[in-house]
Amino acid sequence: MIKALRGMKDIIEDKRFLKIFDTARKIAQNYGYEYIETPILEETSLFKRSVGESSDIVNKEMYQFTDKGGNDVCMRPEGTAGVVRSFIEHKFDRQQTPKRFWYFGPMFRYERPQKGRLREFHQFGVESFGEESVYEDINTIALAADIFDALNISYTLKINSLGCPKCMPKYKEKLIEFLNSHKKELCEDCQRRINQNPIRTLDCKVKSCQEILKDAPKITDNLCESCQKDFETLKKGLENLDIKYEVDKNLVRGLDYYTKTTFEFVSNEIGAQSAIAGGGRYDRLVEFLGGKPTPGVGFAIGVERILDLVKTEDKRDGIYMGAMTPEAIPFIQKKAKELRKEEKVFVETKPKSLKAHLKAADKGNFKKALIVGEDELKTGNFFEKEL
């Protein structure tokens, strides 16, 4: 038997999926976001340049191959890069007006599957371009919060600031200096990170590293004046909207493109993979990918991560139609065509006994059964039963 590949799942009539999609889309549209869908396959260099060569995602998790035309391509491991590529390709960066997009689709990462981690998974995400105000960050976080609230999912919101090109490099130097002074006590990974991506040491999971890094300089204590001010505005803005948050000074996120505001929504009800949404500001990314400098901010929700937290009702709905004699089938098909203008109608094409029909209608969770037998065919009426 041929089975689905490791870490990949069929989605079959999963009402929770549809509910998440419908809810998130509706709310994003109410925030003024437009629909975008970008290709699953992109040039590999897109992700190398955006997500970052030092990240695990690019280093070891991409479905990457050479296509028949000799192009180095890969299946998208995340959604932002493709949307930014599209934004630039369609010259939206040359217009002055902000542009906001939402998307929903599959992402691919070659990882070892576990709870909340699949090789093909789905993200609902939004990207906002052209708004550099921190108030847009607040809008973006509020949008995510609204989605979780609408889905009745409880969460903890963690926020941090990574600073801007002014303060980040200075902080980085300070941090490197600190790390080098403790180099021998750090784990192998962290020793490597000192040069490759020192910020990543901050959320190292090794206990001994955590001990040492407690005393490390924190970015939030080293922000420039304007970043500091924005971070304060962010916090006040969230309070204004009654959105609870925690400042997590070690929240650095694994993608290289983030600047200033970063945030993560976590749940304590779903196992080790607790991040249900993550995002932040990426003011340099558009420029980095060859567009005109354009600020951006966005997030992505891991759909499979919240699947078990979403409750759907299993209500009876629709009409079941069945015939007891073969001659009655054209009659019910015609009637069904009419009724379908208003509601869901299922037509059983196999003649069965009344009892068998009622049983099937019950099992199929229909709310009403319309059955035609010999008597009904004569009178033109239906045997009607509410279930």
Add this chain to the structure above:
RNA sequence: GUGGGUGUAGCUCAGGUGGUUAGAGCGCCAGGUUGUGGCCCUGGAGGUCGCCGGUUCAAGUCCGGUCAUCCACCCCA
């Protein structure tokens, strides 16, 4: 990539120390009730015991390998 748990019917799982035709519950189909579903009763269908190899007179059971799956590390949504 590393570690641990688990692979027996569509699903959830039983099957001491190897031993005859591999079981249960749920689900499915049919009948009891020939035109009134759900409850109940009766019957039925459904299995390469993950796969390959080894030990043995004999393997679902023991051994090795392999694959899959789950959980954790790591990473991240």
